[in-house]
Amino acid sequence: MGGEGLTISLIIHLILIIIAAIWVISTVTDSIKKDPDSFSTGQGGGAAGDRAKQFKTRVQPKNPKTLAKNAARITSKSPNAAISLPDLPASSVATLTSGMMSGGSSKGFGGGSGGGIGSGLGVGRGNGKNFVSLFGAKMGTNGLVGTFYDLKQTPAHKETECAPQSGIGPYREAVKEFFQSGWSPIKFVKYYKAPEPLIAGQLFIPSRSANAAPEAYGVEKEVKPSRWVVHYKGVVEVPQSIPFRFVGTGDDWLLVRWDKKIALDDGYERFVVGGDGNYKDFKQTVTKEFVLDRTPGGLHRMKAGPWINETKGKKVPIEIAIGETPGGVFDVYLAIEVATSSQRVKGEFVGxxxxxxxxxxxxxxxxxxxxxxxxxxxxxxxxxxIFKTVPAAGAAR
Structure with a gap:
């Protein structure tokens, strides 16, 4: 009986061990099944990285429809217009969504060095590495550095003489003083300045709400879309030894300063060059225009500036200023026309x-x-x- 009792005891213990093993295996298998809606993080991009941790947090993608806002109707600046502008196109919503969902360094929902759910810094183009608007990028590129000023308020957010509707006159005077001072930023010290500049590779911004500038600079909550100024500056290298001239226009205004000389002044308002096109710095009078469909605005043309004859490789300082006076619609278009040769015909270059x-x-x-x-x-x-930017120390004196 002693031997039989021992055998029965061993069989019972063996059965219990088998049952326990089956239970443990079943529990472990269930615990490692992945929730299809969960996401994981790990170190680096390789099979040898540490085991990813499981998170049950579910990503909630933004519905593009919830991002759309009803745009307020804005009035055309054409003196003959009697219509209100249509609502802003919904295509911008798709751009917004793609900008927030793109990959990059902690931007949007993409991968990259930051990975995970990033800060989603708004609309733009590119691969998500940087916020890029038509006004410029926040970082990581060469270009003209643009500073945004709101002349309606001080740095402490107190109203200035430009703030009320009657402030259009003081705004124009402040802008004029800026140009008369030799484009000195000191003239704008008493006004609110956006915390971060933007770096622009070009200035070609089709008609849109004047709020586009405050939005691009991330200050739309602090700045109403009127009586603002953006001042771009840098040093560029002349690409060819062939004469060229600036061609452009701005709503409300655009000025280009080349090597400390006014090379273009056009828009609904002018501050330095009159309607006769007399560019005193270059001793040229220019009347040439190019057709531009400025819908929904008026003033369907771009003005040409004086011919500029430089040597390839020369480093030249350039400044560009744009601004919006009453609010509503804004645009800016800046191009160049190149001469057919360096030879003059009847005393003039031919474009x-x-x-x-x-x-x-x-x-x-x-x-x-x-x-x-x-x-x-x-x-x-x-x-x-392409007038590539160079360090400021290389500018011609």
Whole structure:
């Protein structure tokens, strides 16, 4: 009996061990099954990385419809217009969504060095590595550095004389004083300045709400879309030893300063050059215009500036200022026309009759302006005519 009892005891213990093993295996198998809606993080990109941790947090993608806002109707600045503008196109919503969902360094829902759910810094183009608007990028590119000023308020957010509706006059006087001072930023010290500049490779911004500028600079909550100024500056290298001239216009205004000389002044308002096109710095009077479909605005043309004859490789300081006075619609278009040769005909250079986009880097253009239309004959790539930016120390004195 002693031997039989021992055998029965061993069999019972063996059965219990088998049952326990089956239970453990079943429990472990269930625990490692992945929830299809969960996501994981790990170190690096390789099979040898540490085991990823499982998180049950579910990603909630934004519904593009919830991002759309009803745009307020804005009034055309054409003196003959009696219609209100249509609502802003819904295509911008798709751009917004793609900008927030793109990959990159902690931007959107993509991968990259930051990985995971990033900060989603708004609309733009590119691979998600950087916020890029038509006004410029926040970092990581060569170009003209643009500073945004709101003349309606002080740095402490107190109203200035430009704030009320009657402030249009004081705004124009403040802008005029800026130009008369030699474009000195000191003149704008008493006004609110956006915390971060933008770096622009070109200035070609089709008609849109004047709120686009505050939004691009991330200050739309602090700044109402009127009586603002953006001042771009840098040093560029002349790409060819062939005469060229700036061609452009701005709503409300656009000025270009080349080597401390006014090379273009056009828009609904002018501050330095009168309607006669007398560019005193270059001792030239210019009346040449190019057709531009400025719908929904008026003033369907771009003005040419004086001919500029420089040597290839010369480093030249350039500044560009744009601004919006009453609010509503804003746009800016800046291009160049190249002469057919360095030889004058009857004392004048002869232009090609077509335009090239004024560019200062070779970064891909925002898709919105790749095919501009608007009755323009313009080369948007401007191959061979890119005025690359260089360090300021290399500027001609």
């Amino acid at each position: 090609e009759g077509t335009l090239k986009l004024f560019r200062v880097n070779t970064e891909p253009l925002p898709k919105e302006i790749e095919n501009p239309g608007r009755k323009l004959t313009i080369d948007m790539q401007a191959e061979g005519w």
